[in-house]
Amino acid sequence: MTKDLLGRHHAVLPDWLALYYDEPIEITHGEGRHVWDADGNRYLDFFGGILTTMTAHALPEVTKAVSEQAGRIIHSSTLYLNRPMVELAERIAQLSGIPDARVFFTTSGTEANDTALLLATTYRRSNTILAMRNSYHGRSFSAVGITGNRGWSPTSLSPLQTLYVHGGVRTRGPYASLSDDEFIAACVEDLTDLLGHTRPPAALIAEPVQGVGGFTSPPDGLYAAFREVLHERGILWIADEVQTGWGRTGDHFWGWQAHDRSGPPDLLTFAKGIGNGMSIGGVVARAEIMNCLDANSISTFGGTQVTMAAGLANLTYLLEHDLQGNARRVGGLLIERLRAVAAQVPAVREVRGRGLMIGIEVARPGTDEADPQAASAVLEAARAGGLLIGKGGGHNTSALRIAPPLSLTVAEAEEGAAILERALRSIG
Incomplete structure (x- = not known):
């Protein structure tokens, strides 16, 4: 068979x-x-x-929620008010730590990162993106264009100019022999030098723990140190929490919280675990960033009622247990x-x-x-x-x-x- x-x-x-x-x-x-x-x-x-x-x-809590919602209505698109979508957005906005947060739902982590790139480049009027070496952010044309892992990047063509930064892998590369503090200092110095040779980028996108890259991560505090350099120049920070979110790392609910000296990221992307198998992804951003688009946009399948019901039940179970x-x-x-x-x-x-x-x-x-x-x-x-x-x-x-x-x-x-x-x- x-x-x-x-x-x-x-x-x-x-x-x-x-x-x-x-x-x-x-x-x-x-x-x-x-x-x-x-x-x-x-x-x-x-x-x-x-x-x-x-x-x-x-x-059982998730399968029951899916079954009951499917018996009422499965889908209507974002053109209509959607109670489960609003309820899940309210909970995620509160949990994100981002002030005045807005949430946009997608169907995958790839689409979530794609949306975050659209928002960041539009807000900053720049198509230059900083990304980490050994990173992975999805399989769309733009996400592949910022992926720093050769095994998952089938083309060098991209709508974006991508500059790759040191720091995502602690035990390999030119700074591997340094202490944690020296490692962070060297990576910050490299980032600062890089920014002196290029037009101002829109954002840095980074996985707090690199997923496809083999669950590698920098010392705690690296992205906080990066954030200070970026903030001085108005460059946004996108935390790709597609794999690290919802408490998987144990110590923190979000991976970025291991680097929280300078506060939450400007944008946060999520997917995977929140749906427990249902197709849910999304972006959280400050209202001024989320609302920067000046053209119409909808999501046909992002935030559909049956997936939102699953997400609500799954998140409730996760927190209560x-x-x-x-x-x-x-x-x-x-x-x-x-x-x-x-x-x-x-x-x-x-x-x-x-x-x-x-x-x-x-x-x-x-x-x-x-x-x-x-x-x-x-x-x-x-x-x-x-x-x-x-x-x-x-x-x-x-x-x-x-x-x-x-x-x-x-x-x-x-x-x-x-x-x-x-x-x-x-x-x-």
Whole structure:
């Protein structure tokens, strides 16, 4: 059955639409932190549909909200008043930390970042964007144009002029050997020098923790230091919270809060986890920025009633059950467990992350040279052991990405760590 579906997939879908595993699987259903494939195999899910199943698979509160809303009306577009959209916007505006916030809903993180770029370049009357090396912001023409990860950037053509800044990766590059304070100072000096050689940019867009880049991040405080330089020049800061938002990092509700010395970003983009699988993305911005467009605009599917109902139910569950706190507690235990394992596996270069956003970078033993084949072997071995994880990284996809639903239990974390230990030991 699966082989037949794989053949049909290749016959009608693009070659560049990647599939995991030498023998791809069809996931048919899920419950809690587990999913099942078409052959009846059960897996512990440590990737959540690319960080999208944020609370749990088949969460009753969300499925009930979707079913009840679908029984009333699914969609009407933004041309009509929409109570669930207003209610979710009110909650997100308050949680964002951005003063006088306005919220625009989209259907994906790509579209959210695309909208943020439109707003920033219009507001600043500049098409120059600062972005981080090793970054990823989506697959639209403009988002690809600012993505600093070669593996996810299929064209150099772009409507924007993009300038790439140091700092997103702590343990690689020319400043890797510096202390945290020296690292931040060097990156700020580089940014300041760069701004002296170019026309004023519209904005810096940055992921507080780089997702596709392999869950890398700078020392806490880097983006606050950047913000001070940018603010002096009127340059906006866009925090791409598509993967880091909603408490996934444990210590903070938003990733930017690890860098909050100078306050919240000017714009914040979100998606993935808020819908728990439903297609929700969006932008939060100060009113003066959000309202700078002088032409008509709508969103046919952004903010549609059924997705907003899901988002409201999911956010309520997340807050009432303190899943941010659970991410901090269980994620901390999982990171320490994996670091203990990694110390005995020469092929593991680094275990990094915070909360339930953990990266394991694989390299050829005794070197910093990426080993994508070994990373793929671990992915396969974990699947064979009953665990689904992801891959990423800016150096030939040599990082394993671990991001379970935020309701993960201690027992499930231990089970997943044991499977990962066996998978890592299999590569030596």
